[in-house]
Amino acid sequence: MPERWSDYLAIFMSALAVGYVVFEIDRRRRKLHDLIDVLGGEDAKLTEGLVSMVESGELRPYTGATLD
Amino acid sequence: MLREAVVTEPPNQVAQHASPVNEEPRFQIFIVDGGWNSPAHKVLHENFGMLRDLTKGNPIYVLSREKSIEFILSQPSLSGKGPAIIVHDLAALREGGTGSFHGFRLHLGIMHSEEQALLALQLFARFLATHRRSVDLEAEIRRDLRREGIIGAIEIILQHEPRELGG
Numbered sequence: 001m002p003e004r005w006s007d008y009l010a011i012f013m014s015a016l017a018v019g020y021v022v023f024e025i026d027r028r029r030r031k032l033h034d035l036i037d038v039l040g041g042e043d044a045k046l047t048e049g050l051v052s053m054v055e056s057g058e059l060r061p062y063t064g065a066t067l068d
Numbered sequence: 069m070l071r072e073a074v075v076t077e078p079p080n081q082v083a084q085h086a087s088p089v090n091e092e093p094r095f096q097i098f099i100v101d102g103g104w105n106s107p108a109h110k111v112l113h114e115n116f117g118m119l120r121d122l123t124k125g126n127p128i129y130v131l132s133r134e135k136s137i138e139f140i141l142s143q144p145s146l147s148g149k150g151p152a153i154i155v156h157d158l159a160a161l162r163e164g165g166t167g168s169f170h171g172f173r174l175h176l177g178i179m180h181s182e183e184q185a186l187l188a189l190q191l192f193a194r195f196l197a198t199h200r201r202s203v204d205l206e207a208e209i210r211r212d213l214r215r216e217g218i219i220g221a222i223e224i225i226l227q228h229e230p231r232e233l234g235g
Contacts, residue, residue, distance in 0.1 A: 034149075035188060037173050038209055039156070044166035046143045047156060050098050054129065059098075061127035067099075067116045 094158060094200045095126040095171070101151035102140055103133045108176040111185040112151050122193040126200070149175035153192065157205050169206040 039047060053059040101109060112119075120128060131139060140146045156171040164170065174192050179185035195212065202208050 031178075032213060034178055035175055036192075036209075036213065037175070038169055038206060039154070039166075039171040039173060040169055041167045043145075043170075043173075046145070046154070047161075047166045047170060049139065049142065050096075050129070050154065050156070053131075053135075054096070059129045059131065059135075062099075062120075062130040064130075065117055065120070067113045067130065 091125055091200075092158075093126045095123070095196060096156040096158060097123060097126055097128045097196075098154040098156075099128065099130045099151060100136045100139055100146060100154060101131070101133070102136045104150065104177065106151075106177060107182040108151055108179050108185040111179075111182050111189060112176060115186065115189055119189065119193050122197050126196070146175075148177065150177040152176065155196070160205065172209055 050059075099112070101112065103109065136150070140150065146152050153174040153176060154171065155173065157169075160168075160170040174188065176185055176188060179188055195209075199205055199208055
């Protein structure tokens with residue numbers, strides 16, 4: 001057991017530092033997954049919506065050099 | 069009598085394999101943009117030519133503003149994240165349909181600054197160019213995301229200036 005209050009303070013500060021790193025890594029991981037997400041089974045409707053627009057001719061490959 | 073001789077050279081096999089022009093498209097790329105006046109919208113418009121050149125051989129479909137809004141309303145998962153770039157992996161779609169992994173999407177609209185949006189767009193274009201012949205795209209995406217996470221963790225620990233994408 002720590003005997004001095006400064007030991008308790010050091011342990012507390014170390015725990016805070018570790019907690020901050022864990023929190024920050026998790027926050028970045030979530031942000032990255034918000035930014036880039038894989039399409040899986042739960043996105044079937046989204047994909048089918050786009051595919052049907054292509055198959056029906058509603059959407060055609062864009063040939064313009066710039067976006068209007 | 070003069071005859072016109074047409075000499076055809078045998079095709080260069082190596083060059084054909086190296087050229088993406090003769091390849092079947094690997095991806096279908098969709099741009100869904102409701103038209104928010106955001107840094108991401110500006111970056112996408114300013115760099116579309118570059119994106120198109122880097123993804124040559126893969127068709128790009130641009131939904132009109134009206135069509136984008138209609139589509140976003142029917143797909144709430146896209147709401148507030150546009151412009152979004154959705155990529156279908158045609159090889160995965162042929163193999164497993166829409167029931168399992170079949171592509172990925174980039175939510176450019178969650179980038180709060182032009183710098184972040186440009187960085188994300190560059191990473192995305194590089195990824196497409198690098199992995200267009202990938203056998204297992206899903207594994208490569210997950211590996212890249214994991215690597216980004218690890219690099220981020222190292223940067224935090226070393227207290228380097230974080231090259232944060234998420235803002």
